[in-house]
Amino acid sequence: MNSAASPQQLRQLIRNRKWTTPTSGAASGYLQANLVMLPAEEAFNFLLFCVRNPKPCPILDVLEPGQVEPLIAPGADLRKDLPRYKVFEQGEFKTDAEDVSDYFNENMVSFLLGCSFSFENAMLAAGLPIRNLEEGKNVSMYITNKPCTPAGPFSAPLVVTMRPMAPDQAVRAVQVTTRFHLTHGAPVHLGNPEQIGIRNLAAPDFGDAVTIRSGEIPVFWACGVTSQLAATSAPLSRVITHAPGHMFVSDLKDEDLTIL
């Protein structure tokens, strides 16, 4: 299996449990997505949360209750075609799973939200550094002190990813990522982390810490983990999400949803 596999081939491997690891770098050039499944009774409010917070929660696809085949990946089954899932009940983590057929039911609605893997390809193509890839780590993620706009029972602080780079590279990174408005788009902050409530860059809330070199500044992008905090902020009977890094791989290309 190499990064040039098609999304269809990759999803088939995943469904047959021959691929159970993170999807970073797999089916290169194809749009990957965050997954949230929750009861239809709260689907309007959760969709509203996403609409009101488009930077962290850019909507790629939403399915009718009970449906598992997304418009952006005909033939796929969202219950089986991600390598790893997390199941929450009453807002509390319950279990990991490699297939959620036994947890999904006809009353649940599935949301697919944009993921920053898409703009990372474009950043690499522009010669920009992605330190966590250089160091073989997960991207650093932090919970900020910036509240998202709530909707119904859902609320969450904005979660951000951080990539360190030189100031001139940060300017170029703004240009490169602006086009990708459905995969988090331009940065939400750069420079002083304390301005957005981050006290210690060496202690991320999710993922790994990375090296920040002399003369570099941290650059922060909205992060899809925000949607998981929001979905589990209310005591819903059940919420299913992808496990971090184990994304849904769609048939759309990264470039299909750019604005320019």
Add this chain to the structure above:
Amino acid sequence: MNSAASPQQLRQLIRNRKWTTPTSGAASGYLQANLVMLPAEEAFNFLLFCVRNPKPCPILDVLEPGQVEPLIAPGADLRKDLPRYKVFEQGEFKTDAEDVSDYFNENMVSFLLGCSFSFENAMLAAGLPIRNLEEGKNVSMYITNKPCTPAGPFSAPLVVTMRPMAPDQAVRAVQVTTRFHLTHGAPVHLGNPEQIGIRNLAAPDFGDAVTIRSGEIPVFWACGVTSQLAATSAPLSRVITHAPGHMFVSDLKDEDLTIL
């Protein structure tokens, strides 16, 4: 009342019935919006329709059931602050109204969707012609043969606006309007109208016909009227929309939502 009035002043005049005419050119530079109000039971499906068809139905704001004060215009009341409304029942037109307090109820959800007035200002600033404004007419609107992606009970053909211009102006118009992705963005078609099912440019389905000069081509943008056709495509107990041209004027500036 001149075009430099603030949105707050304009909405106050409208609420007091001292402004009952179309809002084109009023509170210049502020984002105007299409309004759709419908029963909460179908709000998820209608929101889904908008999410799946972002070019004709770009979402600016969605309110919780019974709420009438939008996030994008604090202090406003959507039941009173538009100059003219249309009320539909069971998918059929029922009445015009200048205030829908007697028609709106606690079970209804309000949607505000982007309007092309925003990019018209930018087009004029770029020196591009807007023929219908030159001729003192409404913009020409046509029902195309391109179906929108349906959602639940909602379906509609794509409706487009048309502005004629020289080919080099059409290139510039693509550049200028691309930035305004939440107010219909770049054109959906240019040139031969028959390719999108329009047989006679002189007979628009809504609005007025305009002069097309020698050497000009028609340029087509997705139109918010699509959302009205969708909302009335199902036999809902009640749907309220703005009357054509009588838009909601928000506190956001046209530039606030551009991508670049």
